[in-house]
Amino acid sequence: MINVLIVEDDPMVGELNKRYLTQIEGFELKGIATSFQKALDILKSEIIHLVLLDIYMPGQNGLALLSEIRQQNHSVDVIVISAANEVDVVQQTMRNGAVDYLIKPFEFERFQSALAEYKRKHALYQTMNSISQNDLDAKLFHKKAEAEKVLLPKGLTKSTLKLIWTSIQSFGQQAFTTEDLANHTEISQVSIRKYLKFLEDIEVVDVEMAYGTIGRPVFQYKLNTSNMNLIQQYL
Numbered sequence: 001m002i003n004v005l006i007v008e009d010d011p012m013v014g015e016l017n018k019r020y021l022t023q024i025e026g027f028e029l030k031g032i033a034t035s036f037q038k039a040l041d042i043l044k045s046e047i048i049h050l051v052l053l054d055i056y057m058p059g060q061n062g063l064a065l066l067s068e069i070r071q072q073n074h075s076v077d078v079i080v081i082s083a084a085n086e087v088d089v090v091q092q093t094m095r096n097g098a099v100d101y102l103i104k105p106f107e108f109e110r111f112q113s114a115l116a117e118y119k120r121k122h123a124l125y126q127t128m129n130s131i132s133q134n135d136l137d138a139k140l141f142h143k144k145a146e147a148e149k150v151l152l153p154k155g156l157t158k159s160t161l162k163l164i165w166t167s168i169q170s171f172g173q174q175a176f177t178t179e180d181l182a183n184h185t186e187i188s189q190v191s192i193r194k195y196l197k198f199l200e201d202i203e204v205v206d207v208e209m210a211y212g213t214i215g216r217p218v219f220q221y222k223l224n225t226s227n228m229n230l231i232q233q234y235l
Contacts, residue, residue: 055082
């Protein structure tokens with residue numbers, strides 16, 4: 001379980017981030033801090049893996065807190081969630097080790113993608129003592145994936161993949177079938193099966209066989225939120 005601290009002075013925004021967080025498996029909220037000092041107090045008293053950090057706060061702001069976190073050598077990662085969109089602010093947070101930056105207002109899908117990517121990397125760090133350059137490039141920096149960005153399997157197109165991917169995301173965590181996607185996209189089930197096979201191969205969707213009311217097997221698919229980011233290299 002990944003322990004999370006939300007640092008946000010606006011109660012409504014803090015509650016929204018909390019609600020978003022509870023919709024994603026693998027994360028547990030340990031507290032919401034509304035100030036610089038409260039955040040430091042929680043970091044001292046709780047085991048925190050990830051901080052969701054606002055920049056604009058009364059008194060000492062999020063930049064000061066991020067700097068203090070690094071000076072005190074807290075072993076935490078930071079994702080910034082802020083309305084601050086100045087390039088120098090973004091650059092400062094990255095220099096201080098922020099792993100992602102979400103600009104308010106943002107869609108839940110962007111929040112979900114950031115948390116899924118963080119969970120994937122967190123799990124990777126937990127299971128490996130050392131790493132090769134090839135794995136580092138492919139699994140952390142996506143360099144291999146970037147080099148293969150336009151290489152879709154023969155017969156698949158980027159435009160159709162985007163349409164099907166948008167439809168898949170609309171189902172959230174709900175299972176769906178080729179017929180569901182066909183009704184939603186007006187693409188033939190034959191074509192959709194080709195794209196689902198590709199998405200299954202890259203582990204973006206999971207598939208299992210279920211039996212309908214008349215006993216015929218039906219393949220049901222479900223979005224694998226932990227690997228959602230992997231599709232971006234093909235879009």
